[in-house]
Amino acid sequence: MLEMRSICWRILCNRSFSSSVTPNCFPLVSLDRPHDIWHPPPTPHYNTHKKTVEIDGKSIANDIKATLATEVNHMKNSIKKAPGLGVILVGERKDSRSFVRIKKKACEEVGITSVVVNLPENCTETEVLDAVSALNNQESVHGILVQLPLPCHLSEQKIINAVNVEKDVDGFHPVNVGNLAMTGREPLFIPCASRGCIELLHRYGVEIIGRKAVVIGRSNITGLPTSLLLQRHHATVSVVHKFTKNPEEITREADILVSDVGVPNLVRGHWLKPGVVVIDMGSTLDSKGSHVTGDVCYEEAIVKASLLTPVPGGVGPVTISMLLCNTVEAAKRSYQWTENS
Amino acid sequence: MLEMRSICWRILCNRSFSSSVTPNCFPLVSLDRPHDIWHPPPTPHYNTHKKTVEIDGKSIANDIKATLATEVNHMKNSIKKAPGLGVILVGERKDSRSFVRIKKKACEEVGITSVVVNLPENCTETEVLDAVSALNNQESVHGILVQLPLPCHLSEQKIINAVNVEKDVDGFHPVNVGNLAMTGREPLFIPCASRGCIELLHRYGVEIIGRKAVVIGRSNITGLPTSLLLQRHHATVSVVHKFTKNPEEITREADILVSDVGVPNLVRGHWLKPGVVVIDMGSTLDSKGSHVTGDVCYEEAIVKASLLTPVPGGVGPVTISMLLCNTVEAAKRSYQWTENS
Numbered sequence: 001m002l003e004m005r006s007i008c009w010r011i012l013c014n015r016s017f018s019s020s021v022t023p024n025c026f027p028l029v030s031l032d033r034p035h036d037i038w039h040p041p042p043t044p045h046y047n048t049h050k051k052t053v054e055i056d057g058k059s060i061a062n063d064i065k066a067t068l069a070t071e072v073n074h075m076k077n078s079i080k081k082a083p084g085l086g087v088i089l090v091g092e093r094k095d096s097r098s099f100v101r102i103k104k105k106a107c108e109e110v111g112i113t114s115v116v117v118n119l120p121e122n123c124t125e126t127e128v129l130d131a132v133s134a135l136n137n138q139e140s141v142h143g144i145l146v147q148l149p150l151p152c153h154l155s156e157q158k159i160i161n162a163v164n165v166e167k168d169v170d171g172f173h174p175v176n177v178g179n180l181a182m183t184g185r186e187p188l189f190i191p192c193a194s195r196g197c198i199e200l201l202h203r204y205g206v207e208i209i210g211r212k213a214v215v216i217g218r219s220n221i222t223g224l225p226t227s228l229l230l231q232r233h234h235a236t237v238s239v240v241h242k243f244t245k246n247p248e249e250i251t252r253e254a255d256i257l258v259s260d261v262g263v264p265n266l267v268r269g270h271w272l273k274p275g276v277v278v279i280d281m282g283s284t285l286d287s288k289g290s291h292v293t294g295d296v297c298y299e300e301a302i303v304k305a306s307l308l309t310p311v312p313g314g315v316g317p318v319t320i321s322m323l324l325c326n327t328v329e330a331a332k333r334s335y336q337w338t339e340n341s
Numbered sequence: 342m343l344e345m346r347s348i349c350w351r352i353l354c355n356r357s358f359s360s361s362v363t364p365n366c367f368p369l370v371s372l373d374r375p376h377d378i379w380h381p382p383p384t385p386h387y388n389t390h391k392k393t394v395e396i397d398g399k400s401i402a403n404d405i406k407a408t409l410a411t412e413v414n415h416m417k418n419s420i421k422k423a424p425g426l427g428v429i430l431v432g433e434r435k436d437s438r439s440f441v442r443i444k445k446k447a448c449e450e451v452g453i454t455s456v457v458v459n460l461p462e463n464c465t466e467t468e469v470l471d472a473v474s475a476l477n478n479q480e481s482v483h484g485i486l487v488q489l490p491l492p493c494h495l496s497e498q499k500i501i502n503a504v505n506v507e508k509d510v511d512g513f514h515p516v517n518v519g520n521l522a523m524t525g526r527e528p529l530f531i532p533c534a535s536r537g538c539i540e541l542l543h544r545y546g547v548e549i550i551g552r553k554a555v556v557i558g559r560s561n562i563t564g565l566p567t568s569l570l571l572q573r574h575h576a577t578v579s580v581v582h583k584f585t586k587n588p589e590e591i592t593r594e595a596d597i598l599v600s601d602v603g604v605p606n607l608v609r610g611h612w613l614k615p616g617v618v619v620i621d622m623g624s625t626l627d628s629k630g631s632h633v634t635g636d637v638c639y640e641e642a643i644v645k646a647s648l649l650t651p652v653p654g655g656v657g658p659v660t661i662s663m664l665l666c667n668t669v670e671a672a673k674r675s676y677q678w679t680e681n682s
Contacts, residue, residue: 157526174519174526181522181569182561185498185515210584218572220523228522231559231580236591238579239572243551250577 052302053204055279055309057196060203061317065110068324072111075328075337083331084113085143085169085323086135090128090154091121094289096147103145106320112327115141125154129162136164142334143169143327148221166333169326171195172220181228188333189326194225196318197258197279198233204307206256206277209234214254216240216247216295217261222281226258247271259295269300277307281315393643394545396620396650398537401544402658406451409665413452416669416678424672425454426484426510426664427476431469431495432462435630437488444486447661453668456482466495470503477505483675484510484668489562507674510667512536513561522569529674530667535566537659538599538620539574545648547597547618549574555595557581557588557636558602563622567599588612605634610641618648622656 076082085107089100100116107114115138117131128150135144144167150156160168165175171189179185201208213235217223223239231237235256240247248271251257259267260281272278282295294311301308309315332338417423426448430441441457448455456479458472469491476485485508491497501509506516512530520526542549554576558564564580572578576597581588589612592598600608601622613619623636635652642649650656673679 174523175515176519177522178515178517178519181518181565182515183559183565184561210586218524220525224522224524234582234584236579236581236585238577240577241575243575244577245551 052305053307054302055200055204055307055314057200057309057314057317060200061321064199064318064321065106065324068321068328069110071328071339074339075331075335076111078341079335079337081140081331081335081337082111082113083143083328084115084138084141085145085327086138086141086167087114087116088119088128088131088135088144088146089116090119090123090147091151093149095285096149100147103320103323106324107327110324110328112324113140121151125158128154128159132159132162136162136167141167142330143167143323145170145323167330169323169330171225171326177220177225177228180225180232183232189330190229190322191221191225192322192326193222193260193281193315193319194229195322195325196315197226197281198229199318199322200279200309200315201256201277204277206307208256211235211255212253213237213256213258214240214251216251216257216259216267217282219260222260223258226260226281230256230258261295263295264293265295265297267296267301269297269304272301272304274304275306276304278305278309279315280309280311283311283316393646394648395643396541396545396648396655398541398650398655398658401541402662405540405659405662406447406665409451409662409669412669412680415680416672416676417452419682420676420678422481422672422676422678423452423454424484424669425456425479425482426486426668427479427482427508428455428457429460429469429472429476429485429487430457431460431464431488432492434490436626437490441488444661444664447665448668451665451669453665454481462492464495466499469495469500473500473503477503477508482508483671484508484664486511486664508671510664510671512566512667518561518566518569521566521573524573530671531570531663532562532566533663533667534563534601534622534656534660535570536663536666537656538567538622539570540659540663541620541650541656542597542618545618547648549576549597552576552596553594554578554597554599555581555592557592557598557600557608558623560601563601564599567601567622571597571599600636602636604636606636606638608637608642610638610645613642613645615645616647617645619646619650620656621650621652624652624657 072083087100087103089096104114104116119127119131132144135141144163146159148156150159160172163173165173166188168176168189171187171191176187176189179187180190208230213230215223215227215237218239218241227237227239238250240250244250251271252273254273254276256277257272258279258281262282262284264284278296278301280294280296283292285292292312413424428441428444430437445455445457460468460472473485476482485504487500489497491500501513504514506514507529509517509530512528512532517528517530520528521531549571554571556564556568556578559580559582568578568580579591581591585591592612593614595614595617597618598613599620599622603623603625605625619637619642621635621637624633626633633653
C-alpha cells in the first residue's frame with residue numbers, strides 16, 4: 001500500500017515538470033538494465049491525486065507517432081529511403097480487415113510505406129509461404145506481419161517461422177521469444193502489445209523493479225511475452241490462467257495487474273488491491289460489433305486502482321504505435337542508419 | 342493444505358501397486374496436454390506418511406538408464422547405429438572437467454558413443470565455433486553439448502546459437518527456449534535439469550496442474566526453463582529473484598517449491614508451507630571442493646515438506662539421465678527409428 005502511494009506520489013510530483021518536455025518512445029533495447037524511470041510531462045488527468053488516473057493511451061500513441069514521423073522524415077531526407085511494412089491478410093474476417101486498415105493508416109501517418117498482400121480464405125499454405133518468402137526478399141520491406149488468426153487449414157506455426165527473424169516486427173518468431181525470455185539476450189523485436197504495456201508504465205512513472213506483477217492469461221501474442229518482459233524489468237511475476245484456483249487471491253497481491261483473456265468484466269473490484277496499477281489488454285466486441293469491452297470491470301476498478309487503462313483508448317492505440325516503432329527500428333538496422341548518421 | 346494432503350494420499354496409495362511395474366522415462370513430448378499422472382511403483386521410502394519423503398534421485402536415474410540401455414541395444418541390433426554425444430570442453434576448470442567425466446561415464450553405461458573435444462583455456466572463438474560446426478556436420482553425433490561456463494573472452498550466446506537446433510540436447514538454443522515458452526509449440530529438447538524436475542514430480546505422483554509453484558532463481562540454464570515447463574504443465578507459477586521483496590511471503594504460498602540460486606541454505610523452514618513439495622536444484626561446493634550443499638536448509642525442510650530432494654542425490658543424477666534421454670531421442674529422430682520399427 002505504501003509502495004503504491006509512492007507510485008502515486010511520483011506521478012503527482014511530475015505535475016511540476018515543464019510542459020516543454022517532449023515525450024519520446026521509451027528505449028527498450030537494453031532490457032537487462034532498465035533505464036531510469038522516464039518522467040512524463042504534466043497532462044490534465046493529474047489534477048487530483050484522490051481519484052484513479054485514467055491512462056490516456058491515445059495521447060501517448062499520438063506522441064510516439066509524432067516522434068516517429070520526424071524520424072522517418074529525417075531518414076528520407078538523409079538516405080532517400082523509407083521504412084516499409086508488408087502485411088499478409090488471408091480471408092475476409094471483418095475484424096482482421098479492420099485491424100489491417102488501422103495499421104495501414106497508422107503507417108501513412110508517420111511516413112512508413114505499407115504493402116498489403118490479400119489472399120483468399122481458401123488459399124493453400126504454399127501460397128502463404130510464397131507470399132512470406134517474397135516479402136522476406138523484398139529490400140524495401142523491413143517488417144512483415146501476418147494478420148492473425150489464420151484460417152484453420154493453415155499452420156500458423158509454419159508460417160510465422162518462415163518470416164525472416166530480422167523482419168519479425170510482431171516479435172512472434174520463436175527466436176525472438178526465446179531471446180526475450182533469456183537473461184543477457186536481446187530479442188530483435190518485442191511483441192507490440194507487451195512493449196506497449198511497458199511503455200505505458202514508463203510514461204506514467206510506474207516503478208516495475210521489485211514490484212509484484214500478476215498477468216492474467218498466457219497467450220503467445222500478449223500474456224506470455226508481457227510476463228517475460230515484466231520479468232526482464234525485474235518485477236516478481238505470477239501468471240494466472242484457466243487452471244488457477246482462486247485467482248482473485250493472487251491478483252489481490254498485485255502492485256501491477258495485467259489482464260489479457262478476452263472475458264468481459266472478468267476482473268472485479270474485489271480482485272484488486274487498493275492503489276494497484278491496472279493494464280487492461282482484453283477487448284471483446286459485442287455481438288453487434290459496435291462496442292468493445294475490456295477484461296476489467298471499469299466501474300469497480302476506477303474506485304480502487306491508482307492507474308487504469310480504459311478500453312478502448314488504453315493499450316490498443318499504443319500497441320499500434322509500437323508496431324510502427326518496431327518497423328522503423330527494423331529499417332534503421334537494415335540501413336545501419338541512426339538519427340545522427 | 343488439503344491439496345498437499347491429497348498429494349501425500351496419492352503417494353501413499355501407490356504403495357499398493359504391484360512391484361512388477363517397470364518405471365519408464367516419462368514422456369514429455371506432448372506438453373500441452375499432460376498425460377495422466379504416472380503412478381510410481383512402491384519403494385521403501387513410502388513406509389510412513391508422517392515423515393517427509395526424501396526423493397531418491399539416484400534410484401530414478403538408474404531406472405531411466407536401465408530403460409535407455411535396453412532401447413539403445415535394440416537400436417544397435419535393429420539398424421547397427423548408436424546414439425552419439427559430442428561434448429566441447431574449453432579450459433581446465435576442475436568442476437567442468439568433473440561434470441564432463443560424469444556425463445561421459447553415464448553415456449558408456451547406456452551405450453551412447455561420446456566424443457569430447459578439449460580446447461585450451463586461451464583458444465579463440467573461431468576455434469570453438471569450428472569445433473561446433475564439425476560436430477554439427479558429423480552424422481554419428483546426434484547431440485552436442487558445450488560445457489558451461491566458458492572462459493570470459495568467448496561469447497556463450499554466439500557459440501550456443503551455432504549449435505544445430507536439432508542437436509541441441511542441452512535445450513539452450515533460443516529456438517528451443519522460445520518453443521518451450523509458447524503454447525502449442527514443441528521444443529525439440531527441454532533443458533535437462535528442468536526436465537528432470539518434472540520427471541521427479543511425475544514419478545512421485547505429484548499433481549502439477551492448478552498447483553501454486555514458486556521458482557526461486559531465473560537462470561537461463563535452470564530457473565527460467567523450469568518456470569516455463571511448470572507453466573506448460575498448468576501450474577500457477579511465480580518467479581522469485583534477487584529483486585523480490587520478502588520472498589518468504591511468496592514461497593510460503595507454494596505447493597511446489599523449486600530453488601536454483603546456488604546460495605547454501607537460503608530457503609529456511611519459515612519459507613515453507615507445511616506439506617510443500619521441495620525440489621532443491623542448488624548445489625554449492627565448499628571451499629575444499631569436497632562437500633556439496635543445496636539451496637534449502639535440509640534439517641528445517643525435512644520436518645515441513647511432504648517431499649524433498651536431498652543434495653547430493655536428488656535432482657543431479659536425474660539431470661544427467663535426462664541428457665541421455667535427449668541424446669537418444671535426437672538419434673531416434675535422426676534415424677527415424679522407433680522401438681517398434
